[in-house]
Amino acid sequence: MKISQVVAPRTSEVVEVDDPQPRDDQVLVEVVASGVCTSDLGPWLGHDPGRPPVRLGHEMVGRVVAAGRDAERWRPGDLVTGLGGEGFATLAVMDAQAILPVPAGIEPAHAIGEPVADLEEALSRTGVAAGDRVGVVGLGFMGLGLVQLVRRHAPGLLVGVDPDPARRARALRLGADLVFAPDELPEEFRSATGRRTEARLDAVLEATGVTAGLTTAGSLVRPFGRLCVVGYHHTGDAVMDMDLWYKAVTVVNGFCPDRTRLMVAMREVLDLVAQRRFSYAPLVTHRFGLDQVDDAFAAMHRAGADFVKGVVVP
Structure with a gap:
């Protein structure tokens, strides 16, 4: 598989690594979209090149490739979103209890569950x-x-x-x-x-x-x-x-450290997306390939008049 990693300030590289293997309670997904988040801007801007590379990308949508023994309710081909990590890659693992199905008929880049779940959870309180x-x-x-x-x-x-x-x-x-x-x-x-x-x-x-x-x-x-x-x-x-x-x-x-609360909020938001009562369409303004992660972060950092949200599409 291919994965992007930050190796120096404002500098990422795409490398080939072994495919990850899901644990019993995880699924392996083919990443189809991963949002670029403000919370990752600091590591990208200031990574110490003397330290190990950093792999970013937690706002994920993926298509299930394989499921662990305790995650068999998910089937190959299921399109899911949820709480993930190291999503600027072609493959990633996600916890089976921290993902939900993408609503039918919604473009993957318009169904990223994690960031809007954060907003909904904060709003609920x-x-x-x-x-x-x-x-x-x-x-x-x-x-x-x-x-x-x-x-x-x-x-x-x-x-x-x-x-x-x-x-x-x-x-x-x-x-x-x-x-x-x-x-x-x-x-x-x-x-x-x-x-x-x-x-x-x-x-x-x-x-x-x-x-x-x-x-x-x-x-x-x-x-x-x-x-x-x-x-x-x-x-x-x-x-x-x-x-x-x-x-x-x-x-x-507004920050929530509890995954259960976030998943409840994510389910609510995905229902709104399915009902067309919330839309990413006016928010996702820029798309980037896996070899353009630095361009994605730079665009977010500049925050020009035409920019709202960038998504990496491997």
Whole structure:
């Protein structure tokens, strides 16, 4: 089989290795699509060439080739998605209890279960109800996914915030009612005092992964509202705005370390995909071959106006 591995900063190579063998509770899949995730950007940008190569790609869709003794409910030819790893490859193994079938009639690249399951699981703990005024700060892949997921809860108002006009335009097409650049937010949305609090938001979902975005998100939440931190804040310190404390805001950690909860969320999202109530079609903007993994990460890092999500198709 072929697999891409990071050998130095911003440098990957495709190598030939032995085919992996599934354990009793695993399946072997032919990888047909693997999403490029922001959480893998750090290893790609800064890998130490003196250390062993790193193999990335956990947002997988694959076609079952073989199943272990305890995974016989899966048959060769089944198209599945789930929680995986080392997916920038032609073959990979996946745990049989961490995969689900791809809905019939859906293109594999439009049925990647893992990233949207993360969003749905975080949203399920934020408590968005019909009629709520909801904000999404950061309108990249995660933010635009959240716009779609929030929309089905019938919010009274759905506001998107991002400095990029192309991203704001996409959010409007996907169901946002209003969009703003961070420095153009009306005063009634972001006042830190008690004045005009009726216009501030019941729930805000932060999807930027940077402190400035977190600050903007916190400023939008009303007293006793909810702030869900969905963005990847992997390095340094995320400074807490003490105004959240004095507003009695509930802060929700959008990260979920529990596979069972993620699989429940993934099943919900794949049902939405099957019903055409959630679509990857406007989100997957770039496709790359296995020998173009560096191009995929570079495109994500640049985050140009035409980029939302890249997928590697071996």
